Amino acid sequence: MLVSALLTSLGINSGLCVLFFILYSILRNQPSNYEVYVPRLLVEGNSKRRSHFNLERLIPSTGWIKRAWKLSEEDILSSSGLDAVVFMRVITFSLRVFSFAGIIGVFVLLPVNCMGTQLHEIDFEDLSNNSLDVFTISNVNSGSKWLWIHFSAVYILTIFVCYLLYHEYKYISSKRIAYFYSSKPQPRQFTILVRGIPVSVGSSVSESVESFFTEFHPTTYLSHMVVRRTSKLRSLINEAKTLYKRLLHLRSEPSQHKYIRIGFFGQKVDLVDHYEKKLEDIEQNLRLEQSDLSLADETRAAFVSFKSRYGAAIAFHIQQSINPIQWITELAPEPDDVYWPFFSSSFMRRWMSKLVVVVACILLTILFLIPVVVVQGLTNLSQLEIWFPFLKSILTITFVSQVITGYLPSLILQLFLKIVPPIMEFLSSIQGYISHSDIEKSACNKVLWFTIWNIFFATVFSGSVLYLVNIFLEPKDIPAKLAVAVPAQFKNVYMPKYETAGKFWPIVHNSMIFSLVLMHAISIGIFTLKKLSIASTLVFPLPVLTLLFNEYCRKRFLPIFIAYPAEVLMKKDKEEANDPAMAEFFDKLVTAYQDPALLPIRYSVNSNSLNSPLISSADV
Template sequence: MKLSALLTSAGINIGVCALLLSLYSVLRKQPGNISVYFGRRLAEEHGRQRDSYVLERFVPSPSWILKAWQYTDEEILSAGGLDAVVFIRAIVFSIRVFSVAAAICLFGILPLNYFGQEMHHVHIPSESLDVFNISNVMPRSRWLWVHCLALYIISISACILLYFEYKGISKLRQFYITRSLPNPSQFTVLVRGIPKSTEEPLTDTVRNFFTRYHGPSYLSHQMIYRVGKVQKIMSGAEKVYKKFVHLNHCAQDKRFRLKLSRCGLCGGKSNAFQLFRSQSESNKKVILNHSLTEKNKECAAAFVFFRTRYAALVTSKVLQSSNPMLWVIDPAPEPHDVYWSNLWLPYRQLWVRRIATLLGSIVFVVLFIIPVTFVQGLSQLDQLQQRLPFLKGILRKDFMIQIVTGYLPSVILQIFLYTVPPLMMLFSSVEGPISRSGRKKSACTKVLYFTIWNVFFVNVLSGSVINQLNVISSPKDIPTQLAKAVPRQATFFITYVLTSGWASLSTEIMQPFGLLWNFFRRYIFRIMEEDPDCILSFPYHTEVPRVLLFGLLGFTCAILAPLILPFLLVYFLLGYVVYRNQIMNVYIARYETGGRMWPIVHNTTIFSLIMAQVIALGVFGLKESTVASGFMILLLLLTLLFNEYCRQRFHPLFKNLPAQDLIDRDKEDEETGRMEQIHEQLFSAYCQFPAEISSSYTPDEDGEGSSGVDKKDTSGGDSLADIEHPTLPNLPIFRLRQAVDAVSMLFSLQNRNLSKQRTIISS
């Protein structure tokens, strides 16, 4: 590829980014798009839309960039949680380390590569990009020492920055554990693999086991019910039921007004359900009086509550039975983080699911090699024309060649990569995680492995697939083959950073799917009310792998192809502004991993450094620089020792909770008298059916309500261990009938309203 093709790709991407960023600065000012670009603030502040039409709303402005740049880490932590801070710190780390790399390589390595051989250089735009790579340096050149020294400086700078980032995030993680607000998950464990007995129900089995073996610390428990697909149907119908109840309390129109202009793009909004409030009030009593005779189907899982945090921690770390498949205990996720659909899965089935998802992921990775090989065929146009002669007539113009070689391959690969995150999220759901954050973290890891393998290794090794299929004959040849292939594919990686990096950030800030849905919702379906449940959480499973992949490309290509560094630096600077804006304004933090994303960032960065050093070792071997190769081995050992120190020093805090901090919190709560209040809140923290209490709540005429659930009197001699969480005896069937009846009522009311409209029109 020539430099002119790279400049063409850069020009196209710069134009697309500038256009999308300008459109965003205009669209974000429109009142109708407030739910798209300010979803989080709308959900928290319930801000009012401004309907005034001023010229400022239609003029692009960079004010949002200044606001995003001025946000502090405390504001990011308050808005997006610790995971958001970790993600931003990963970008800050990348900006710092690649600023050092760009300063060294652009002014020190790039000229050495360009003048590495005695040759006549033509006009720079017409130069091949290979003259800027290390492949242009002559063997046994004394300037290879500069490359070795540059990689030493980059690696040492990266390790120092990683250490301080790991240390700072560990302190934030400790603050997250010991925050002032009590966390119900610290008092709770999830028990699975409960042995079934014909003599007693599962709830009695759980109570008897923990009363006998954990009597002083056991508080209570809550069984988990197997609802499966019924719960999904019920959750969807529950939203309709809540919508119906909300409409009943809205202001009602006294007169019926016919709306004739209902093409969808014009005419006012109408509410067909506001005409029958009296009928819905009578039907509401019927819904709330269904029979509760059938019994819930309990599964072999339960949430068990303990009196102290330390007791829950010890219980979750101890083997409870001689059979490891029985009484399996894990720390409970936070209440809003529980993934209820997987809690009823038998524990013995989980290892089968993990193997199945692993095999499915491997098959998908193998099949994905096909489009990657096709993309690499486009980047090697000269070889492709030899195999397909009819392309010579199509690709006669230089501009078409520049488009096909410099822009089209990365675009096609990016289109194929859009199918990866949803599929990996599906695989992670099938595995059986107990928390939504765990599912997203698992999907993040899968997407990361998939992206590194297919975008980096397969692209590197398939660059010569057109000529030869057996690229690597033995494992000892891996450094040599990588040393040959990575500089050759560096031009593709530069265009990939432009397309997948710059363009993806512009797409992220624009939110095209949210913008399109908002248009249909407001102007086609005439739904003007904002639904807080539609606000998305931050897609860590797609953005974290992308950032880490670009870090891998930056480290491996720093001394081999330094031209990639300025494009990477622009990506990280733009990403710093875009992601901060999205975290503060768009996405809502429904759940988080508590900073557990950082070990993934750290390990991937260490892997990138080691890969860069291994490739440099192979390059120095090809260039017959024995001394530089020996120094690379020393650098490899130092990097591994640094990683081992960080693994011993910081990583345990991200896997376990410190007993010292938990015991101090327990003593503090007991001394202040807050422990009893915390125990009372535990009974309602983990609610499998969110509408459990509200469904049994019937308002009285004076405005106060009474619950249909009988509460036990704890004022007598009963201990807290005997108090069970109040549950309806037939809650799934009850709520499903409620929701189905509500949906039926909605359709019946709508049909009545339509029949009245037809009668008026016909008359």
């Protein structure tokens, strides 16, 4: 890519960035968009619509940027939870790494690269038509002593990133413990999920759970809630929600739009009345389905609650049965975090789903190579002229060639990438996870690895060595091949539905460790190609030390992100032992994990008679 193409891309992206900032600052002030930009303030009553026209709404301002950055960590923690704090720290962590690496790259490595003569001399009078390769390590002469500066940069960057990782892991771990101490009692802290429940002939799942935990956990067991198959109920509820949204839309329209004629000569029908009657029928069918739930609808899974956090932790960590595939325990998510459709699947179906997801991810990764190869072809004018000879006359126009090689590839790639996260989230949802947060964490990992393999490796190889098939047959040459190719706002939004207390941070840590090791592998290949074998040898300890550092962090901090220690649980239990509010909490805990599909819905006008609970705690 030429410098001029890069500058064109930078100019276009900068202009779009300014345009989007202006549009955001205008649109966020329009009353019709309050549900999008400030829904929390509307719900809390801290913001009201202003119906009268105001010219200031149409004038862009930058005040919202200052207000966004003025929020302290304590403000974010109190309003949006620890997950929001961790997300902001991920952003600041990335900015620190980028800034440090950018300073070294621009003010240290770039001048060294420009001083090289491996490719050709830089024509500063015609800088825009120079290839970007002359600014990379490719331009440094083989065997040059200047390469030791690059070697030092690898060590310095590794040490700096590891220091930041350790600091962040330690800080977020301490915040996780502090957040636990300061938080109110949460249902998930007292509850575990039990699967693989054995049931004897003539008894129900509920009776088996009651008998088992009354016998083996008599002092700590509180209650349980058996999970039922409610996929049919869920489809009826979704249908009712869709119909209710149509009703709300119809009621807001003019009266002449609320009628429809049945047939050519039929009478007009009031759509509002029609949909209300249909909604009442759905609610009646839903209630009948709910009342018809039988023992056959029970799954062999249940949420079991205890009288203390420590009691729940003991039940979670200890194997419950001689048979390890029975009475399997795992930590329960928050009630609002439970992914209920998961429980409707059998063990074999979940196992097959995992296999299908693995195959689907592999196929998606392979298929995505097609747009990656096309995009890489756009960055090479000579290759583009071979593919599309009829465009040769157009490609001779300077501005057109700069846009095509500098901006169009990234635009196309980003458009294709937009479809990846929803696909990965769907694949994760059928993989057998019991919570929305686990699904999102799994989707994050899938997107991360997809990006690494398709955007980094595939882009690199497709640009220069994609057609060298023997690279896959000689893994020892991968660092050398890479060495050749590489140089060539929370306050106003919705309240979080669930809180993981920073459990996403280990994903960031692991991805940075992988990036460091990958950088070391590329550095070894570069120094080998540049005939500086001593530097290649001296880089070898870095990936080893980095992996040892990662193992230390896994032993030191990761257990805190999996489960809270007994010391913390018992201290919290003792603090709340004499709290009179705990009695009310335990009363609510009995029904906290009731499937929402079993609750009555209240959409239609005549739904007041449907407000009584369908299944009492005594029935479960």
